[in-house]
Amino acid sequence: MKSARLYLLAFVFLLVFIFSFMWLSNKGVFSPTESPYELAINFSDYWNSGEAEITSYELEQARYGEIRKGNAVLIYVTEPFNTEQQVKAESASSRKDQVLKLNMTRNFLTGIYPYSIMSSTFFPLEEKQHAIKVSASVQEWCGQIYSQLNNRGVYEILTHSYFEGEADRYRELEPVKLENEIWTIIRLDPNKLPQGSFNMLPALEYMELMHLEPVAYKAQAVLRKRKGQYTYALTYPSLNRELAITFDTEFPYVIHSWKDTYLSGGENPVMLESSAKKIKRIKTAYWERNKKNDTYLYHSLGL
Numbered sequence: 022m023k024s025a026r027l028y029l030l031a032f033v034f035l036l037v038f039i040f041s042f043m044w045l046s047n048k049g050v051f052s053p054t055e056s057p058y059e060l061a062i063n064f065s066d067y068w069n070s071g072e073a074e075i076t077s078y079e080l081e082q083a084r085y086g087e088i089r090k091g092n093a094v095l096i097y098v099t100e101p102f103n104t105e106q107q108v109k110a111e112s113a114s115s116r117k118d119q120v121l122k123l124n125m126t127r128n129f130l131t132g133i134y135p136y137s138i139m140s141s142t143f144f145p146l147e148e149k150q151h152a153i154k155v156s157a158s159v160q161e162w163c164g165q166i167y168s169q170l171n172n173r174g175v176y177e178i179l180t181h182s183y184f185e186g187e188a189d190r191y192r193e194l195e196p197v198k199l200e201n202e203i204w205t206i207i208r209l210d211p212n213k214l215p216q217g218s219f220n221m222l223p224a225l226e227y228m229e230l231m232h233l234e235p236v237a238y239k240a241q242a243v244l245r246k247r248k249g250q251y252t253y254a255l256t257y258p259s260l261n262r263e264l265a266i267t268f269d270t271e272f273p274y275v276i277h278s279w280k281d282t283y284l285s286g287g288e289n290p291v292m293l294e295s296s297a298k299k300i301k302r303i304k305t306a307y308w309e310r311n312k313k314n315d316t317y318l319y320h321s322l323g324l
Contacts, residue, residue, distance in 0.1 A: 086286025
């Protein structure tokens with residue numbers, strides 16, 4: 022009899038554990054055990070170490086028909102993402118996914134006044150087709166432009182601009198491939214990069230600079246391997262534009278350079294090539310390195 026009671030209690034505890042696990046999983050407390058990406062064995066050690074990866078680049082940026090010198094920075098970090106509000110998750114009760122976030126910044130001068138460009142991409146590690154959210158902004162002395170894409174089954178795109186005819190626009194698009202998410206897929210699994218012909222939404226910041234409507238364009242892409250490196254070449258025939266990103270063939274797939282070739286220059290545009298070459302890569306919990314004594318880390322990036 023005593024033995025029967027013990028078996029019964031064990032069975033009850035097992036049921037409680039199973040249902041608790043299912044409930045917590047639905048709440049997003051447990052990380053997914055499977056991923057659509059062929060993540061490297063040391064993926065967790067590298068990306069879940071509590072640090073971000075920061076890489077600086079020497080930038081040459083086409084603007085107004087000329088090449089401008091400046092710098093670019095790619096900041097990658099994994100973090101929990103609130104899937105309802107589509108912001109960083111900071112409470113235990115929020116429904117969340119784990120994402121690889123990329124903040125990309127570009128800074129350069131055009132004559133007397135500076136340009137500052139930033140984009141943020143939140144790409145899920147779970148089996149979802151596209152980024153959950155993308156935002157981008159361009160600031161210069163004339164004013165600023167801001168775009169935000171929220172993936173809620175359809176793409177909800179909101180744009181604010183100081184230009185007449187572009188201010189406070191809202192558009193919905195059926196999901197297509199996103200140029201902004203390419204930079205995160207590279208770091209997860211280059212074999213998942215789209216190849217061949219497909220529809221793609223160009224980078225939000227590119228459309229802001231070129232004053233384009235946020236619509237998808239026909240694109241073509243190919244992944245090539247040469248001398249121990251991959252180059253992913255993405256072409257938009259109707260835009261006369263080609264983006265080529267070069268990175269390592271082995272994890273963590275560090276991006277070494279990129280070239281972005283397109284028409285620049287107003288009424289009489291010329292074909293120019295924006296480019297970036299890696300300066301230095303570091304890993305640090307930068308959000309904790311905000312004291313005066315931490316400034317050396319910024320300068321160590323060659324910025």
